[in-house]
Amino acid sequence: MTTSLFDLTDRTLAALVAGLEKRHAGEDGVAETLSRLNAQDCTQRHEPTVATKRDLACRHLAAGLAATWHIDKDISTAIGDLAQSLHWQRIPEHVPRPGGSFMDDYAFANLIGPGGVYPGDDFMLGLFIIGPGQIYPDHLHAAPELYWLFSGPTEWRFSVDGPWIQKKAGELHWNNSSESHAIRTLAAPLFAAWAWTRDIDGDFSILGA
Numbered sequence: 062m063t064t065s066l067f068d069l070t071d072r073t074l075a076a077l078v079a080g081l082e083k084r085h086a087g088e089d090g091v092a093e094t095l096s097r098l099n100a101q102d103c104t105q106r107h108e109p110t111v112a113t114k115r116d117l118a119c120r121h122l123a124a125g126l127a128a129t130w131h132i133d134k135d136i137s138t139a140i141g142d143l144a145q146s147l148h149w150q151r152i153p154e155h156v157p158r159p160g161g162s163f164m165d166d167y168a169f170a171n172l173i174g175p176g177g178v179y180p181g182d183d184f185m186l187g188l189f190i191i192g193p194g195q196i197y198p199d200h201l202h203a204a205p206e207l208y209w210l211f212s213g214p215t216e217w218r219f220s221v222d223g224p225w226i227q228k229k230a231g232e233l234h235w236n237n238s239s240e241s242h243a244i245r246t247l248a249a250p251l252f253a254a255w256a257w258t259r260d261i262d263g264d265f266s267i268l269g270a
């Protein structure tokens with residue numbers, strides 16, 4: 062019997078919850094994320110409405126999973142079994158203006174949320190990839206956001222002219238609603254789990270464009 066997409070997703074969600082509770086309890090955004098995740102209906106066992114597809118940025122998956130292994134082996138194993146079956150997406154409005162290579166070097170896949178395995182109720186949780194040497198531009202959105210960084214280091218800034226601050230693999234980062242943030246990758250790709258806890262259809266702005 063083959064393991065279903067839903068079983069693989071449930072195993073990944075369980076590993077993420079266990080990892081957050083074990084390693085990051087009490088940190089900013091963790092309680093809100095776990096509470097909103099717990100409120101989601103993950104019992105709907107219908108087939109996904111969007112065809113599964115890979116993305117160019119999935120070439121960084123192996124490096125991302127290897128880095129994740131050093132953070133949490135259960136999460137790395139669960140994502141490794143699931144990742145190829147997810148629908149990897151890009152949103153042009155969320156990336157820099159044309160000309161750079163960013164669009165071919167970034168992707169996300171929702172476990173919960175639009176295009177995800179489960180539809181979600183004003184909540185998204187997924188995986189995120191950015192290739193090395195890229196900048197995910199300064200932006201803000203109404204949705205509060207939690208990142209769990211599985212690879213690194215990466216650099217972050219929280220205003221358009223602000224200093225870049227290094228974050229290591231294994232760290233969390235929480236953005237309150239409408240707080241500016243940008244991500245710069247260095248030699249390693251960024252591989253992360255991330256969640257928008259509410260207001261997922263709210264405003265989204267690229268800054269300094």
Ligand SMILES: [Fe+2]
Pocket residue numbers: 200202206236242
């Ligand atoms: Fe963001």
